[in-house]
Amino acid sequence: MTSELISLTAAETASKVASGEVSAVEVANAHLDRIGAVDERVHAFLYVDREGALAAADAVDKARAAGEQLSPLAGVPLALKDVMTQKGIPTTCGSKILEGWRPPYDATVTARLKAAGVVILGKTNMDEFAMGSSTEHSAYGPTHNPWDLDRIPGGSGGGSAAAVAAFEAPLAIGTDTGGSIRQPAAVTGTVGVKPTYGAVSRYGLVALASSLDQAGPCSRTVLDAALLQSVIAGHDPMDSTSVTDPVPDVVGAALRADVKGLKIGIVRELGGEGYQAGVRQRFDEAVTILEGLGAEIVEVSCPHFPYALAAYYLILPSECSSNLAKFDGVRFGIRVGEGDGDPSIEQVMGRTRAAGFGDETIRRIMLGTYALSAGYYDAYYGQAQKVRTLIQRDFAAAFAQADVLISPTAPTTAFKLGEKLDDPLAMYLNDVATIPANLAGIPGMSLPVGLAPEDGLPVGLQIMAPALADDRLYNVGAALEAALLQTWGHPILQEAPSL
Amino acid sequence: MSTSTADAVVPYDEVIAEFDPVLGLEVHVELGTNTKMFCGCPTEFGAEPNTQVCPVCLGLPGSMPAVNATAVESAIRIGLALNCKIATWCRFARKNYFYPDMPKNFQTSQYDEPICYDGYLDVDVETDEGMKTFRVGIERAHMEEDTGKTSHQGGATGRIHGADYSLVDYNRAGIPLIEIVTKTIEGTGKYAPEVARAYVTALREILRGLGVSDVKMEQGSLRCDANVSLRPSPDAKLGTRTETKNVNSLRSIERAVRYEMTRQAAVLRAGGTIIQETRHWHEDTGITTSGREKSDAEDYRYFPEPDLVPIAPDPAWVEKLRSELPENPAVYQARLQAAWGISDFDMMAVVRSGALDLVAETVALGADQAAARKWWVGELTRIANDRAVELTELPITPADVARVEALVGEGALNDKLARQVIEGVLAGEGSPDEVVAARGLAVVSDDGPLLEAIDAALAESPDVAEKIRSGKVAAAGAIVGAVMKATRGQADAGRVRELLLERLGVSE
């Protein structure tokens, strides 16, 4: 029973709960048992809220018994990235500096999940403050890729992706600043979507880079991601940068799954040299499938993409240096060095930050502080914003030629834990294909398109659409997913070694 | 650590003979909105510390600001009243610095894109050549959030350095502020202190008229920083400036500018250089002392606030706000001055003391304008100065003053008794009528008790009585005085004199 319940999709689970075939409490227990069985090895979770999850599941069962109308994801378990606040539940952002902090409020995403009867199992591991591509920068130890426990699960949302891949939860919330939802999805064989910037409220998402951050769904199927996005998306007065436009019908698009007559653009700058052979092979095969489904394949050029990484690593650290200034030991989190001598407030702040932040966080705070300094602002932050405008223009020109754009999600499959830890630049290159979408604020999805022949590890394909046209991702993604499923005969995760 | 050791100063007329002063004034106004700049917390003054807070104004991880639309409207109305241009598109910016009263360790403010810019305010100053108008240019008026309030416990200085520990009240964090910055104010010559005071006075009247703030300087809802520098002559390049903070009354603005001019002149005359720094004004000793050095190198790493969308006020809305602005205080003043029929000089006295609205209200309640001015500009302004509070902070209303004047008009009080009634009202003894009743203050108009008092006084001073009888009428004053004293001032002195002379059979 347990193994059956954890292998269901979110859509299947919701329908079984709604029909009374299983109770939400049974579903929650099955997942809590799975977490108990495998998470010691995967380490996807930083905190498991067994009591809260069972109470939420029980509330769904009671509502059903009372004849209340259940929302489409009621009773479905979910893993919440630890960057999102949940009232009374420890929220660390993968950092020592927030150890012990229990937020007094729910993020808007959390509140919407609760209101929809989604059962929050716990908080997932991540690179500290969402900085990294491997989850190795978590202060609480890395998460392991369920496909190979010696490999990284991607980052920063490695915990969320691994939880979904390891059947610890059918759904998870991730956040994507430069690829933190899509790249982990690619290397774990799961689906991850970064919605249009502003489609999902950032209120309660502990900010890394405010102008880039966006929360979105992690799942095992395109339809499940659509169901989750429709629960969490929509304008929020608490986040004035959230869009007021109506939420596109992503669920309808995922059910339509028809690419006939669509123009699909391959981005010349995102592929070729620097991309692993098996990644290129699986990508090319997927292109052939899309063509076979009736899509018209065109090649587009985005000439400014080679500058995206450099611009990103000026904008992100700049905003991050300011966003992370509040972590000073005065009002929340740890406080260090108060009793040592007779320190000034500045010394206590300095000691707290030195002890509380990890190396990568400190590196980016210093980069950003420098880039924003008087006399350097124009040359760095100002120049990076100009590049951002150019990248937006590249996308505009490309979308004039194609309805959606595609590329490999990441240049390689999952690398070994520790392999790139001492080489920040090599680590940064993992996000080369995902960063442009964040800079332009457009939506992007990663879905699995097979295993690289040379290492047997999952390969992700990225779909990008114009801002507010998230439904196109789901339409194309679902069509490709269905065709691949037919080819493989089973979901790709069935090929993962059992844990 | 600064001490209150007085610096050398140069006599003011010598400062003026040798130097040309240049001013710059920065005024922070706390808006009277019901809620804070970026969250829904109430703004009421005086609540228990840290009771008017939420995740946003505490800067908790994950929280985000959302702009208070009323604050934006107030900012635009202030800009319009100060003849400013209103930006068609502007943004907030983050001003980054670490300090425990800043929940986020950055202040959400405006930097190079203020909502209001390039305006002016004309102010009148009494000069040797009569009333003269000075135009003060307004560089910008922008929106920002207030910080929390720190109080440093223990230690000798009351400052963060040397304190044992500090307490922070975040009730004030996030209160909407408008910062109004003047262009450099040149060409004032010796009237620099008066111009500074007249500017803040006029600005305060405008803000009060707009109803956007309660403009209470002593509660900090209107705060002024004065930048002062000296140069050898009006065509020389600008000298190094200091920024004097903690100037909490109209009077101290004038005094602080004057003091800073005399101090800087002494430094320059001795061949020294002025250090660019923040200085603190001390109301009690009338001097400024050095605060932290403030070099241009201080780097706030400003950048556009990415958590807020730009503000683009609809031009039609701005024009609507413009058309709904209240009467300009200068026009309002001219109207009152004409109605009262008083001189420029007398009108200035009313305006300078901040009593304009109080006098106007008192007159509206039926009091004579001269009497209303006498109380508010004379007696009550003196008392307010003694108590170091604003006139409006005295526990007496225009209605009280008007009632006292009505009693004087009826002959129920004389001038001396009226002062006692005012004193009673200020002491919290109740309304004028209650004070009259409780203190038993009323003009004694019955001749009987007066004659008794006269006879008693005459019996005590037979020699004086004899003098008066012999025709030295001037000596009557002593007896009248004694009678007034015996009746605790409640008699009508004229009537006492009449009765006395009658009693002694003497005529004037």
Ligand SMILES: [Zn+2]
């Ligand atoms: Zn608040």
